[in-house]
Amino acid sequence: MIPEDLKYSKNHEWISVTGNTGTVGITDHAQSALGDITFVEMPVDGKEVAEGDEVCSIESAKAASPIYAPIGGVIMEGNTEVESAPNLVNESPYGEGWIYKIHVTDLDELETLMNADEYDQFLDRGE
Numbered sequence: 001m002i003p004e005d006l007k008y009s010k011n012h013e014w015i016s017v018t019g020n021t022g023t024v025g026i027t028d029h030a031q032s033a034l035g036d037i038t039f040v041e042m043p044v045d046g047k048e049v050a051e052g053d054e055v056c057s058i059e060s061a062k063a064a065s066p067i068y069a070p071i072g073g074v075i076m077e078g079n080t081e082v083e084s085a086p087n088l089v090n091e092s093p094y095g096e097g098w099i100y101k102i103h104v105t106d107l108d109e110l111e112t113l114m115n116a117d118e119y120d121q122f123l124d125r126g127e
Contacts, residue, residue, distance in 0.1 A: 042078030
């Protein structure tokens with residue numbers, strides 16, 4: 001099940017924000033394109049990132065891909081469950097397969113992201 005409050009980046013990351021804490025993962029579309037996830041590099045806790053910065057990476061049998069920050073902030077923690085069981089990203093990309101949490105420094109940046117309908121249209125255009 002996909003939570004309704006998610007926002008999406010053009011790089012196929014999603015973010016859900018409660019207060020100033022954002023939870024970030026990759027979309028179902030992204031995990032499907034990658035195939036079976038074999039490794040997730042965890043981000044550096046405490047690192048300050050801007051929107052679009054590379055935070056960490058993810059690998060599958062098919063490819064390696066960077067994971068970007070959908071908005072700016074400070075990395076709070078990586079998902080250690082995913083670190084030890086990377087297939088969680090395939091099995092539950094919007095649930096237990098989240099990648100990292102970020103302390104959001106500017107909530108207004110959420111307005112630059114797509115909602116679910118806009119993301120679906122983005123995918124339909126083949127972007």
